[in-house]
Amino acid sequence: MLFANSSTLRYSLRRHHGTDQLLQVRLGYSSRLISQSPSAGLPYDILEETPLTPIADALFPLPLRELEDPLFCHAYLVELVSSLNLDSMSCNPIIQKITSLVTQWAAVDYDAKFQLVVDIDYIQMFWREESRGPVRRGVMVEERIVLDKAGVAATVAAAAAGKQGMGGEECSVCYECYDEEKGGDKEVAKIPCGHMFHKSCILTWFQCSNSCPLCRAKL
Structure with a gap:
């Protein structure tokens, strides 16, 4: 019997009124003991979870006028993610969502003042595994809460x-x-x-x- 592990990203996005056009990215970390491997796609129980530990809080400009092109906006956000030592492939759903929002806002008002707050929680998950096969690891997006639909x-x-x-x-x-x-x-x-x-x-x-x-x- 051994402990296998995987990881998941949990994130949420919130827009607040502000005095500029800013993106705030807040990173956190926690670990979680679960009842079985999530790789099979079956429900699992969370047996233990540590409190969230903040590990980064960064502010970046998010100029609508310059980022209205989705391809340019996507490339810009990939650079931001890389500067925070996050894997852009794992964060791609988050990047795509922010790109979509920026494109929408630019189409309405280039000069809107806001602060988009993105919380990204990196959760390491552990479970007991009976088999002696290779331990399966990976990163997936666990849940998404977008601007309170x-x-x-x-x-x-x-x-x-x-x-x-x-x-x-x-x-x-x-x-x-x-x-x-x-x-x-x-x-x-x-x-x-x-x-x-x-x-x-x-x-x-x-x-x-x-x-x-x-x-x-x-x-």
């Missing part, structure tokens, strides 16, 4: 139920609250896939893309 889902549900107020939910293109933007009188549009946005925001988005900014459904 639950708010948009709640807005769609409210509209379907015939409610008039937007309940303080946000447009997922400009990230402004429906009921605060211009006194709540900015027109809201629902597109065929069911997601809702400010009408002016989604029309601007459709000048650059023919898919939903959230679910990527072709329209």
Whole structure:
């Protein structure tokens, strides 16, 4: 019997109002003892997990005007990841998500002020393995929480139920609250896939893309 190990990346993204266009990357580490190998794709129990230890906190410029091209933005983010000693292949889902968000925001407002906070937790996982075969190691992305899509889902549900107020939910293109933007009188549009946005925001988005900014459904 031996201890085998693998690793996973857990990450979340949050946008805050700011005075500039910044990307904050916060790295953490923890270890986890699990009941069985995750390689088979079967559920496993977490037997023990150590508290998260911060290992890095870095700020980088994220200029929308210069990063509106997805290929250039992707290359820029790969360089940032490499500067933090992270493997770009393992972080590719995170890089792709940030690239998608930057492209969306650039299409709406080059001069928007924000700070995008990205928490990346590196979790080393250990389990007991009976076989004497080679120990399997690898890195995978465990979970993703992106800018709280639950708010948009709640807005769609409210509209379907015939409610008039937007309940303080946000447009997922400009990230402004429906009921605060211009006194709540900015027109809201629902597109065929069911997601809702400010009408002016989604029309601007459709000048650059023919898919939903959230679910990527072709329209």
